[in-house]
Amino acid sequence: MNAAAILAALNALIEGAERLGPVIADLRRQGLITVEEQAAVKARLDAVRAETFSGPEWDVTP
């Protein structure tokens, strides 16, 4: 592989990265469990913490 081909390959890589950058960033965001999803799970855990296990459905009756 000569120097010109290496340079051409590097140029192509840089150009490709520039074009694909926003797409890749979007895909990465889709792969993340978001801050909002995490907050929702934490809120559900806090609801379990606050559960009093009261109400007719929790009564043990004969």
Place this chain on the structure above:
Amino acid sequence: MKRLPLSYLPILLLCFAPLFLGSTCGNRTLDPEGVYAGDKILFTADQTIANSFDTLHGFVSWEHANRAVLASVPEIKESADFVRVNAKAWRDAVVAARDAYASVPNETNRVTLARALAVVRSALASAIAHQQQNPVRNLP
């Protein structure tokens, strides 16, 4: 600019592959900015605890609402009563284990948390089995 021959395409694809693999595999990672700060064990534990107690609540509510019809299968009430008697203790134990792991995320606390989660999962499996296998499973 000089165009690259197509023979370079596999090399280019290999170069970009890691960028895509991380985002398209099913194993999602936590946004480090979230409340879990990237701790997937804690996030999964909290998800399991919340889902489990929602389901257990659903089970005792279902049994309570349909008790007359379910009277022909007494094991269902027995199982629901077992959940009623133990739910608070299970919750307290698993939340304590969760909090201990959150404070000190070492191996001992991780194992303790896993054991507490296993107890809850076992109760959950029993509740789900009763709801799905009983002869009147189409009740609301």
